[in-house]
Amino acid sequence: MRVLLLIPSRESSMLLPTFADQMSPRRKMATSALACVLVGLAAAPLRGWLDPANVVMLFLLTVLVVAVVLGRNPAVLAAVLSVLLFDVFFVPPHFSLAVSNLQYLITFAVMLATALITGHLAATLQEQAADAGRRERRTRALYEIARQLAGALNDLQVREIVEGFITAEFAGRCQLLLGDAVGDDAAAWLVPARVAAVHAAGTRQIDGAVIYLPLKAPMRVRGVLAVHPGNTLDEAELAALDGLASLVAIAVERLHYVEVAQRSELETATERLRSSILSALSHDLRTPLTVLVGLADAIVLAAPGLSGPALDSARTLRDQAGRLAGLVANLLEMARLNAGSVTLRQEWQPLEEVVGSSLKLLGDALGRHRLRVDLPRDLPLLRFDAVLIERVLCNLLENAAKYSPADGEILIAAALAGDFVELSVGDRGPGFPEPFSAQVFEMFVRGDGESTTPGTGLGLAICRAIVDAHGGRMRIENPAGGGGRVVVSLPRGEPPVVEAEVM
Template identity: 45%
Template sequence: MRKQPPLQLDAIPPGQPGLTSRAGWIVACCGLTTLLAWPLRGFLEPPNIAMLYLLAVAIVAIRADKLAAIIAAILSTAMLDFFFIHPVLSFSITHMQYAITLAVMLTVALIVADLAARLRLQALAATQREQLSQALYLLASQLAGSTSLQQVAVVTREYLHDNHHCTGMLLIRNNELLQLVEAGHQELSSLQIAAAETALHMSETRHMREADHHWLFLPLRGATYIRGILAIDFGQTPPAHIETQKSLYEAIAALIATSIERLHFFEIAQHTQLQIMDERLRNTLLSAISHDIRTPLTILYGMADTLTRSKLQDSDRTVAEAIREQARRLNSIVSNLLDMAKLRAGNIQLDLQWQPVEEVIGSSIKLLGDALQQHPVNVSIAPDFPLLRFDAVLIERVLCNLFENSVKYAYPDSPIYIRADFLGSFARISVWDRGPGFPPYKLDAVFGLFERGDNESSIQGAGLGLAICRTIVAAHGGEISARNDNGACISFTLPLGNPPHIETESENE
């Protein structure tokens, strides 16, 4: 970061030179002119000498101030009269023409004094403006180069300290709270914070006096809302001066606000970029994991299956069957995990289609196959049950998970029931078993990730199955709930909506 030279913008108020320097200039210019002109008085007519004095007055006017120039003008006229106009060394005037000379000289000298002083003031103001805009430009370029709020705060603080001899602090809006950006650098009293909040809510600059310190609180207005407050501690600088420079500080605040806004949008853009990258990475990872885990699982399952088909002793066959069963279970867990990850990442596109719920129940039962061998499934759906709109693959997963859950907890050889009915504007599908049911205190928690009915249970399962059920049902706009009714019962709802009309067809061609 470039370090700007101290500019002393308003340390010395314009056109107020010290008394001694003012007198010095008058004496030097007028005296020197008199000394120079004295030997020439024989050759030069008084009007020409008057010209020399006018020069002196002009120099005084340029170098000192207006008052000095006026004094110099009067003094010069007096000196011209006293030293050079006949009778010499006397203020008396004998010729009328010299009276005119003196009068004209005084008038011209006063005009020159005024003009020169005004010119000087303008030049001074122009220089000051230039310095100011240069300082603002430097501030703007440093703010533009800032990549963090901290940096903006440091740049602001150093700028205000170097150029305006005051202490600046940035407060940034965080919801409805104001926070110091450079926390720990300096603390604000509750009174100051209250003033800052007023400035924020009123959206106007507040001037505050606390002890003998003057403060300004300037809102940092962004395009959409006020992003924070610039608090400036002026110390004991007179308030009149603060008031005259208020628009300057407001301009500074506007610069800072623009830069904070830029940082804000930059952050959003960066975040979005990161999110896209993140999602891409996650998808790549998911499909890689999906492939890399499934391949060994397929081999494990296939080889165990090969073993169970070969001529084995009963004990060995039991082992082979157990390996096969565990591989199948592992595959089910991996599928659930991958689906969960995809659903959680929000990048699953539901393939919503109107279809009979009966069909997906049938395919789930078929998919589980041997796993349901010990538990006959009892289905009850009205034949005219309306079509529902859902993603068949995902709802099949829900049903499979519910059935698997029932199989895990149901008493041996007891049936599993599934029923579809209505609940308000929803269809409700319930799966229940004859088993111990859920522990009553856990009814609400069974759908939590990695939650299981009974933590001490010896039955395996990550608790992932019910969590993914909840996620899938929620993605369909339905709800899932658990209750006990002579066993565990889980119901989920799907919105009924407006099924498409199907034209009836006669049996005759």
């Protein structure tokens, strides 16, 4: 007895499951039984000319075809029916289950075993071919969506691509949530607490029929993809969803960094243009302003030849020219700092010296303000550019004098704070407006935009640029006792060891 094993081609393995999937299980069993009956009826008139072994081959072929087309259970039914039909129509006595020769029992057993094994192998191969086809199709779909996500220009396009994929592959719906919060436009089937938990844990979770997948990018979790499939998913389909979530996470992170790069490039170009304009204007205005200040001073010095109103006008002209010259100097200094053309001349030196030189430089600029200096004796040496830090202190002291009562107290204090030394300048004025904002350190930004106190909003910007160049940082505070305070933190570093003098 020879058994013919047919292996379906790739094309047939892709088409036959599609045909069989459209049939219900009951219809598959009925089709299997009908196929066996038709083969038996077709071969019955030829039993006088066909050898029983050839009839067995016809039934085995039927079982194989049923296994390939309809699957395992219909193939088992076909195997049993084939044995029964062979016994009834082709084994004497005909039309009876009885046998005239007991050797036919061995034939029935071998036929049944062969049919079952053949059907099982064929059905297994068919299932494996169908699984491979599904995996290949899903892999191709993932490759296609990866190509589409690589060309996405914004988050809206990413959402449209993902929704189309979920609809086509899983007959479901989804929602892409960037971040850990659920917006007002979220679907009713979403659970906000679950979204936050998945975003925090970074692991896939299943809540009833909804699957929550974290968008784990190389840097951090970018959000959550919630999927509501149209039917129950197996492990392979869940793995495909995990792959989809990884592709979406990479696409979202790419868009984020593209946006950051574009914004940074725009800010850099804007800052460069602004610095260029400020530098050009400052250079062009510096010479005529110097001449104007000199002429104003000369007019004031010629006071004996001027009447009272003329002398007052001359003094006003000198004061305003001086203020304008200071503004231009600040603009030029800011342009130089932003351009990075300032070279720091850093040396290890005590902080007390630069505080003293700053107070001498200000002279009478502090007016009637009471000045108090609180510098600990154990302050270490710091490495800084004395001229630039002196400029920082002068600006902070001038601001404190402007925004505090004429006879108020100005406090200069210093303290150790970890790897930094904090130098603060505080006053008894109204303090900084709430809430505190880092914008107060930007150019042309003032703490109180409606203040009548003269100023241009460049002082703190220059101070921050200088402190940043030293590797330090600045912050503003409103102490509990009232007033305002600006704190400058300078890095301590490792000062050199000063050897004691030998007497």
